[in-house]
Every structure is written in C-alpha cells, then in structure tokens.
Amino acid sequence: MSAAQKPVRVRFAPSPTGYLHVGGARSMLFNHLYARKHGGTLVLRIEDTDQERSTKESEVMVISDLKRLGFKPDESPEAGGPYPPYRQSERLKMYGKYAKELLDRDQAYYCFCTDDSLTQKRELAMKLGRPPVYDGTCAKIPPAEARAKIAAGGKAGLRFRAFSKEYILHDQVKGDVRFPPDVVGDFFITRTPKDKANEIAEGIGMPVYNFCCVVDDHLMGITHVIRGEDHLSNNSRQLQIYDAFGWELPVFAHVAVVLGSDRQKLSKRNGDSSVFEYLNNGYLPEALLNFLALLGWNPGADIKPSSGHPEIFTMDEMISYFSMDGLQKAPAIFDVQKLNWMNGQYIRSLPLADIAARARSFFEAIPEWKTALEAHSPEWYLGVIETIRGECTMLKDLPIAAKFFIEPNPAIEDAAKAVLIDPANTAVFSALTAEVSKLPEVLTAELVDALQKSVGASSGAKGKGLFMPIRAATTGRTHGPELKKVFPLLGKTALLERMSAIQTAMKA
C-alpha cells in the first residue's frame, strides 16, 4: 500500500525560534484542511534541534498562537499520541541510532573540516561560478582512521555520502521536479559535538533538519508532507536519505510561499507578519484563516458558501471544498487591504454577543473603561457594539468608535466646529437645549424622532440644516450612527453632559 492509499497522517513542524508567522499559520491550515477533509490525523511536531536558537518561550508562544487560531492537533507534545515524543529534542536517541547505521554502512562519514574553511570554499566556488558543493576532503579519509581520531578525542560532524544520480520528485503542486545529480554534494546530517553532553550517540553530535525531518516523518508514519516551497530544493537531500534507508516516500506538496508587499519573503522586516500581532490587533481567527486559505488556494467554481459571498466561508465549508488541485504554483502577495475587508465582514456577520464578548478585552485594556463598563448593563454594552460594529474593521477599532458613549468629554472635529460656530444654526441650538430639558431620563428612538421634529418646528430649520447642528452639538462630530440609536444609549443625563462639554469647549 502506498502512502497515498493509507489513512491520512499529516504534520506541521515549526521550529520554536520566534513567533508563529502567517506563512506558518497557512501551512498549518492546509495540513488541517487536508487532514479533516480525509478524516486523517494532524500531527504537531516541534523541531527544536537547534539548541542555540530554540527557546521554550517560542514553543509556548507558537503553540498558544495555534490554539488561538482554533487548531487542535490530534497528536502533539501536549496531547501526546502513539508516536512520542513530539519534540525533536526528546527524540535524539532515535536520530543517533539511524545516524550510526549510516556511519557503519559508510553511507555517512566524519567530516573534520572547520566551519571557516567550509565557508571560504563555498564563497570561492560561488565566485568562480561553480555550484557550492562540498569538495569531499574528508570523504577520502579511511573509516578506521576517522574513528581512531574520534576515539582520541577528535570532534566531527557526520556527512551523508550523496548518491550521484538524478532524483525526480513527484510533487502534488509543482508536478515532476528533477534534481540533476551532483548538485547538492555530501551534506551534514549531524553537527560537530562541542562536548560529550552534546552527543546523541558515541561520537555523534546533534542532528540536522534534513536528517531528522526524514527520520521523524518516516517513524511517525506521515503520509502527506504539505509544506512551504522554501523546502523544495532541500528535498533532493531528503530524497537521498529516504533512498539510503529504503523507506517509502510520503506524498509531497510544496505550496508556494507568501510574499510581502515588497515581493520579498514575508518576514519580520516587511510588516507585522506575526499571528500574535494580528490577533492582538483584533483580527478574528476566522477572518485570518479564511484570508490565508485564499492566498494560494482556489476552492473551485462549484462552491456555494452559506455567507452568500463567493470568498467567505466557514471552516467546515473550507474543509469540504479543500483539494490540493486548487493549490497555487506561484507565490502570492499578502494584501492587508483584503484582510481588512474580510475582517470587517466577520465583525458584522458573527453573532453580536460573540463579537461583544471578544471585544471586551480591548475595552478593558483601558482601566477607567473597565469600571465605566461595569456601571452599565450588559444590554447597554451590546447595544453600543451593535450601533458601531458596521464601521469597524478590527476589534481594536471598536473601543475607538465607542469612545463617545463612554467618555463624557467628546473630542470636537474640525468639521463639527464649523457647524457649531455657524450663526445660521443658533436657532437650532437654543431650540435643542430647550427641548432636551423637557425629555425624560430614559430615551427611545420615538422620543428622539419627536425631539428632532419639535426642534425643527421651533427653529424653522429642516433637512441637513436641522440635522447637522443637532449632531454637532451633541456628538462633536458630523458623522456617525443614527442619532435615534445614539441618544437612547446615552440617556438624558449623559446627553446633557456631552452637550455642555461641547459648549464649554467651544467657548474656550
């Protein structure tokens, strides 16, 4: 039975060397979609063999970000599973065993070259227009001699003796990719151990990505490897390791990478690409994932999402639509504008109570607001969110738009100032002050309508000439939600408070 016919097992294998970035989230998403679509298993494996760069904090953060996005891997360091451990730093013995096997078969050999000499040789080769492959200096050292050096306390990394043959990768996205022979050369599979504590087996140092990745994917029974295109060239090395062990190949799918607006690989440099950052700014996981899915994947023409919009769909819909056929070959540029639009769509369409609950922490980030909100009823808070959600694209925008309802001293916009100092409006202002004082404390949309009518009647103003001055005098703005929605949320006292604050500010 080939890998393609076995029950699906896919994995996402981040290295904990920083936050989870959107490219990683997208890889996780594609794996998740494929697993769920086929009733398969989603594995999370932490690739932390680089002890210099991997940190526990990063691992915690990456796992937390994945969780916040809503991913629930079936097997992971936390959840466990039938192929533990799920952290490469805890699997060193296994790598040691296979590395030793390659060494014993002379498929791998000790390389005593220094880092500096290697770098020099590589740079020289590039300068001369030659492919920067290892020159094989240590490949010629007789194994017995090498072992004697190691036994005498010498330190060396292990290099894989590359096969001189062409490899063809049958990639689900890219099609058949040919790797000509001898372009990679002998590559390291384990590092030079600094000391005894650094050895995973007698005289063998910490393993390197291309090696443990293959060992793990094999041992963990991974059937489909869905990952970024940046791993495509590496695949020639990995193919050789599969070959050396005679292991069955999983199905590969190399998805095109995500690029920043500068057409460069999305990184910390070009914009906030961290999932953490996006989430903290109030992008919704649903929107982020929906957007990321469409970046390099097309669901096909025959879909009819429940949203009614051709590009907005639920996770369940995404799963049912997903197919590797729709995966794109060319890199895609991350377009924040579209993300913003999509996030706005979700803010408007998700249940009000849900959005309100998720927005709460953004309000409470301001200490005075936390107490202010506690003074109001839950219904009131819901009402505020309802009237303002339409104009917001991120959760972060909600408190900004709600500021007027919470703080008694509204900021006065320049356009509103012009309305407020216009002598033509004085009749409206005095009528407004008189009429508002007659109002009961609890306001309704009907009362606000009546208020506007009577202000119109006694001032003689109508249309925009009536409406704008009222808005400016009460909110300090020339735009915003309907006043008949705004006033009831404020109540008479708060309304008067704002009116007098605006008056005082204008006199000053």
Next chain:
RNA sequence: GUUCCCAUCGUCUAGAGGCCUAGGACACUCCCCUUUCACGGGAGUAACCCGGGUUCGAAUCCCGGUGGGAACGCCA
C-alpha cells in the same frame, strides 16, 4: 554565481486549443439607499511579460528571452 520553481487586472485568482468581446473577489471611481458617515445595492476603469514556433484557430501546447521567487548553513 549555480540549481530548482514560477509568470492573467494594482492585489488574490477563474481559465486544461475554439464556450474569452478573458469571469469573480479586494482596492479604486461613479450612482442608488441614507436628513450625516459607515453598512448595503448597482455600474465602471483595469490584465493574458516579450519574441518565435505548432495549429484552420493559442491566455491555454513547444522553444528562447526577460522578469520574479526559492534554495545553495554543522538554520529550519
């Protein structure tokens, strides 16, 4: 530099030789809705990288060029 990958509106994409006068989405412009703004509805501007083939016919197939991306690390 070397190897690999890729190429349709500004951006994400549909398109598997005639269904293409190239479709959709975001953005942009205009109109409608609205006594404001936003939301919503409608319309519009906008693309097959270039050059050769193959073919009755090419966005689609082939070759070359150009452009972009990735990898080339004792990182992953």
